[in-house]
Amino acid sequence: MKLPLSYKFLDDDLDKIESELLNTVKADHPVLRAASTQLLKAGGKRIRPVFVLLSAKFGHYDFDKIKHVASSFELMHMASLVHDDVIDNAELRRGHETINAKWDSRVSMYTGDYMFARALEILSYIQNTRAHQKLSKTIVELAQGEIEQLKDQYNLNQNFRNYLRRIKRKTALLIASSCHLGAIVANAPAQYEKALAKYGYYIGMSYQIIDDILDFTATPEKLGKPAGSDLFQGNITLPVLYKLKEPSFKQRLAKSFERFREQQEHEDLANIVQEIKQSDAIKKSFQVSELYLQKAYEQLEIFPSSKAKKALTDIAKYIGRRSY
Numbered sequence: 622m623k624l625p626l627s628y629k630f631l632d633d634d635l636d637k638i639e640s641e642l643l644n645t646v647k648a649d650h651p652v653l654r655a656a657s658t659q660l661l662k663a664g665g666k667r668i669r670p671v672f673v674l675l676s677a678k679f680g681h682y683d684f685d686k687i688k689h690v691a692s693s694f695e696l697m698h699m700a701s702l703v704h705d706d707v708i709d710n711a712e713l714r715r716g717h718e719t720i721n722a723k724w725d726s727r728v729s730m731y732t733g734d735y736m737f738a739r740a741l742e743i744l745s746y747i748q749n750t751r752a753h754q755k756l757s758k759t760i761v762e763l764a765q766g767e768i769e770q771l772k773d774q775y776n777l778n779q780n781f782r783n784y785l786r787r788i789k790r791k792t793a794l795l796i797a798s799s800c801h802l803g804a805i806v807a808n809a810p811a812q813y814e815k816a817l818a819k820y821g822y823y824i825g826m827s828y829q830i831i832d833d834i835l836d837f838t839a840t841p842e843k844l845g846k847p848a849g850s851d852l853f854q855g856n857i858t859l860p861v862l863y864k865l866k867e868p869s870f871k872q873r874l875a876k877s878f879e880r881f882r883e884q885q886e887h888e889d890l891a892n893i894v895q896e897i898k899q900s901d902a903i904k905k906s907f908q909v910s911e912l913y914l915q916k917a918y919e920q921l922e923i924f925p926s927s928k929a930k931k932a933l934t935d936i937a938k939y940i941g942r943r944s945y
Contacts, residue, residue, distance in 0.1 A: 626935075627931075627932045627935035627936055627939065628671055628674075628675065628932040628935075628936075630928055630932075631671065631674050631675070631932075634674055634684055634688070635667060635670065635671070635674070637684075637688065638667070638670050638688055638691050638692055638695070639667070641688060641692045642661055642692055642695060642696070643658070643661060645692060645696065645739050645743065646658055646660075646661055646696075646736070646739070648735060652724065652728060653728075653731065653732060653735055656720045656723075656724060656728055656729070656732040657732055657735065657736065659717075659720065659723070660699050660702070660703065660720060660732070660736075661699065663717045665698075665699075667695060668796075668936075669691070669694040669695050669697075669698050669795065669796060669799045670691035670692070670694060670695050670799075671932075671936075672694075672796060672799040672800045672803065672821060673687060673690050673691040673694055673799050673800070673802065673803035674687060674691055674803065675800075675803070675929045675932055675933055676799070676800040676801070676802075676803030676804045676807070676809070676817045676821075676929075677690075677803040677804065677806065677807035677809075678807075678927065678928075678929035679804060679807070679809045679810075679813045679817065679924065679927075679929060680804060680806075680807030680808045680809030680810070680813070681807050681808050682807055683807070686746075686747060686806055687803065687806060687807065689743050689744055689746045689747055690744065690747065690752070690799075690802050690803060690806050691803075692740075692743050693740040693741070693743045693744040693756070694740070694795065694798070694799045694802070696736045696737070696739055696740035696743070697736070697737060697740045697759075697760065697763070697795065698795060699736050700732075700733040700734070700735075700736035700737045700740065701733070701763055701767070701791075701795070703719075703720055703721075703729050703730075703732050703733035703736070704729075704730065704733045704767060705767070706719040706720065706721045706729060707721050707726045707729045707730055707733075708767065708770070708771055709850075709854045709856075710854075711846065711850070711854075717845070720732055737760065740756075741756070744756055747806055749805065749806060751805055752802050752805050752806055755798055755801060755802055755805065756798065756802065759794055759795060759798040762790045762794050763790060763791075763794070763795065765790055766787055766789075766790025766791045766794075767791075769783075769786070769787050769790065770787055770791065770856065773787065773856075773857065774854065774855035774856060775855035775878050775882070776855075776857065777857065777865060777871055777874060777875055777878075779857055779862075780862075781859075781862060784857065784858070784859060784862055785826070788825075788826060788829040788830070788833075789822070789825075789826065791829065792825045792826075792828060792829035792832075793821075793822050793823075793824075793825030793826045793828075793829065794822070794825070795825070796821045796822070796824055796825035796828065797818050797819070797821035797822035797825055798818075798821070799821060800817040800818055800820060800821030801814060801817060801818035801821065803817070804817045804818075812923060813923070813924070816920045816921070816923050816924070817920070819916075819917075819920045820917050820920040820921060820933065823913045823914070823916040823917035823920065824913075824914075824917045824936070824937060824940060826910075826913040827910045827911075827913040827914045827917065827937075827940055827941070828940050830859055830906060830909055830910040830913070831907075831910050831940060831941075831943050833851065833858035833859050833860065833906070834859070834860060834903055834906050834907060834910070835943070836848065836849060836850060836851045836852075836858065837849060837860055837894060837897050837898045837903065838898055838903060848894060849890065849891065849894035852890060852893065852894055852897075853881070853887075853890055855878065859902075859906040859909060860897050860900075860902040860903055860905075860906045861874075861897060861902070862902075863900075863901075863902035863905045863906065864896075864897050864900055864902045870896075873889075873893065874893055876889070877889035877890050877893055878890075910940075910941065911941060914937055914940065914941050917937050918934065918937060921933055921934060
C-alpha cells in the first residue's frame with residue numbers, strides 16, 4: 622500500500638500547503654534562500670501536515686486556519702532535520718547532499734533557526750493561546766531531545782527508558798502535537814483532542830522504532846544514506862540495546878567504537894551492523910513497534926466512521942509494514 626493513497630482526498634489542500642511552504646522559505650539572503658529551498662525540494666512524506674489536516678477533520682475544518690498549523694509543523698520538522706545533520710555530520714539526506722555538506726555547519730544551523738522562526742511566525746496568524754503554548758512546549762522538548770542524543774553518543778551504558786524518552790522527544794512529540802493542534806484549532810471535542818494526541822504519540826514512537834530497524838535492514842538506496850549510519854554516529858537504538866544484553870557483544874562494540882573514533886576504522890563496525898541485522902534483536906524491536914501501533918489503533922475506536930478515521934488507520938498499517 623502506498624501511503625499517499627490513504628489520504629488522496631486531501632491532495633488539493635496538500636498542494637496548497639506545498640506552495641505555502643515554498644513561499645515561506647524564500648528568504649531575502651540568497652544563501653539562506655538556496656539552502657532552505659534545497660531542503661524543501663529534497664522531498665519527504667509531509668506526514669506532519671497530513672496529521673494536522675486529518676485531525677482537523679474531527680472538528681470545524683477551516684483550511685485557511687488549518688494551513689498555518691500544517692505549514693508550521695513541517696517547517697519545524699525540517700529545521701530539526703537540519704540540526705540533526707550538523708550533530709551527526711551527515712553528508713546525505715534522502716539521497717541528496719545535506720546543507721551541512723554543501724555549505725557548512727554555520728549555514729546549516731542558521732537555516733534551521735530560520736525555519737523554526739518562520740514556523741512560529743506562521744502560527745502567529747492563529748489566535749489561540751493553547752495552540753501557542755503547545756507549540757512552545759514541543760520546541761523545548763525537541764531541543765532537550767537533541768541534547769540528550771548528543772550526550773548519549775557512544776554510551777553503551779544506557780537503558781531502554783533512556784532510548785524511549787529520547788525518541789519521544791525526537792519524533793513522537795512532534796507527531797503527537799501535529800494531531801493535537803489540528804484538533805485544537807478545529808475546535809474538536811475534548812475527548813477527540815485527547816485521543817488524537819495519544820494516537821500521534823503512539824504512531825510517532827512506532828515510526829521512530831521502525832526507522833531505527835530500517836537503518837540496519839534496508840538498502841542504502843532505499844535509506845538515502847549508508848546502512849548502519851546511526852551506529853557509526855554512536856547512536857544506540859533499540860536493536861543495539863537488545864543486542865547489548867550479550868556481554869561479549871558489548872565488549873566487542875566498545876572496542877569497535879574506540880578504534881573507529883581513534884583511527885576511523887570502519888570494518889569492525891560494518892561487521893557489527895551485519896551481526897545485528899541477522900540477530901533476533903530486529904524481531905524484538907518490531908514487536909515493540911507493534912505494541913505502540915496497537916495502542917494507536919485503540920485511540921481511534923471512539924471516532925465515528927469517516928474518510929479521516931480510515932486514513933489514520935491506514936497510515937498506522939503503513940508504518941507497521943514500512944520497508945524504507
